[in-house]
Amino acid sequence: MSDDGVTRRAVLGAAAAGAGLALAGCRKQLVDEFVSTRLAEMDRDQVRRFVGELETRYREQYGRDVHVADTPAEEGVLFAYGLDLDRCNGNRKCVEACVEENNQSRGGTGHGAPIQWITVLEMDKERGVDLDHANMYYDAEQVPREGHFYLPVQCQHCDNPPCTKVCPVEATWKEPDGIVVIDYDWCIGCRCCMSACPYGARHFNWTEPNLPAEQLNPEMHVLGNRPRMRGVVEKCTFCVQRTRRGLYPACHEACPTGARVFGNLLDPASEIRQLIERKRVFLLKAELNTRPSFFYFYG
């Protein structure tokens, strides 16, 4: 899946050639028999087979035609996000678009609260960015409220992610194009990553998620918006199913104020690079050295 995975396979292969042959073989057998394989360890063929199985499963489950992509990261691409705090007016259209695009649980009786990957915080202008006085339960019909500004928070796709390093089973990792992803079939639900994330970006399926068939987005990615199950963690993937096809993330498209900027940090002509060149940006909780790929700026 990732470069990391390739190297690990190469190492495994070398080990198999040597004294590790018996061990590696034994391990493979055990893995096949008892547990699924980690996505990060699958080769392209295995991933394709797995994706095929997923498509069949979802077709049966939802009675709809679905497509599960397994598009890998493209070389020379490093995704980054920009958000203009002068423009954002807290209308929460991004939140709605994200939920629809990414097949989040709609919640309801027996399904707990709805899951949302973007949290928009309402803040006092006189206090500046002060999370202690932020309000995430404001009424989106009443915005913008006098004396307030709005700060959307989602996964910051950190360059030094505190969440991936704490995972005891390596079910979450950073892809070469900068997207932090989760293997929903490998996650054991210990929630260490949720404790580690300084941005509250990770969400847990406390019970069976509620995703009505007619609301299912059939265009999926194996590391992105495919339906999740009870007991696993999920979060923003920069809409990996869209952005790896050259589309903007759903939140970017839905934003009516044009507050959102997205692109390839390695492309000097990209809007995000231009933004960093021309505006002064700031990072949320920069002091924690998480080095987010999410840049906030003013106008």
Added chain:
Amino acid sequence: MSFLRAFAAFTTGSIRVVTRGSVAYFAWMAALLALVVVGAIAYSGQFEHGLIRTGMRDPVSWGFYIGNFTFLVGVAAAAVILVIPAYVYHWKPIKEIVLFGELLAVSALAMCMLFVLADMGRPDRLLHIVPLIGNMHLPSSLLAWDVVVLNGYFYLNLTVVTYLLVSWFRGRDPDKRFFTPLVLFSIPMAVGIHSVTAFVYNGLAGRPYWNASILAPRFLVSAFCSGPAVMLVLLQVLRRVTKLDIKREALSKIAELMAYAMFVNLFFLGAEVFKEVYSDTHHLKHLEYLYFGLEGHTALVPWAWTSFVCNVAAFVLFVVPRLREKALWLNAGCVLIFAGVFIEKGIGLVVPGYTPSVLGEIYEYAPSTTELLVSAGIFGIGALLFTATTRVAIAVVRGDLRLEAETQAAAA
């Protein structure tokens, strides 16, 4: 006769010891068993519907289960650390103190593992963390390290107690060359399990309440209080029912050491409070929530002060020689210290770390009925295990359970 055959005889003998006893004993065991059944029923509901059955939600994503886990790691660690003063002060029945300390450690660790299991969103994927079969994320994940050291410590203690008991059962002196290195190794391991568990929290820079260097030292000193508290009560029981020469001075000395540990614990707390209050940054919020409540959310406040009062009272009882030498005050101190540290670690450590959340939200966590019942069930399993193994150990130490007698009985 080989070790294995002796072990088989030991097992049958042990089963006999455990299945016989007074009415009080059976009433106690039946009560524990009932607790376990209730816990199992509660857990089956959680297993079916998910962790939604708990009070935990996204802003407070760990709760009572992980708090209990943390507390019991301390109990497991400290019971073994008692070996150090036993050596230093030449307490006579040192092997016995080792034996019962490690038995307590084994039961506490079994409960620790069950609490982690109860907290997992996907217990069906437990194998994912087993090396070779799954994928253990070393060296980066502290939780993975915790699994390594807890399992290591569990099997280490299990080996030592099994070896000691079977040796005495066979009427032989345990071979010092075998068990002394293991006992000595279990001491740094005891410190290790506690430190690594502290580091699971400590390493999270986004949670300032935990991201304080005082955390691991505070874990250790508070464990020095809670673990020996259980041991003190147990040693008094042993004095009654066995011929073990456990001197009153030894008990008093343990209480004195606990008083010093509690003093250091309270001093560390003071250091933490000073730093937060005087610097008055955003980080103060968590401590404020614990001791005074935030914006009308005061669920933890009575618990926090109860814990503080218990700890201070126990310190006074144990530091004054005249008080700690009286059985009544000694045992009262043990109960107070156990309760104080249980609240401190079980509730006071985990929940304020999440309140307010990283985005400033205040979600007031309280354990649900399911969490309380499942936890009670796990404590029931631990108590069953500890009662049964202690009974066997007492029978062996008293000489009631011996290989010779077993073989004669089998022959007859």
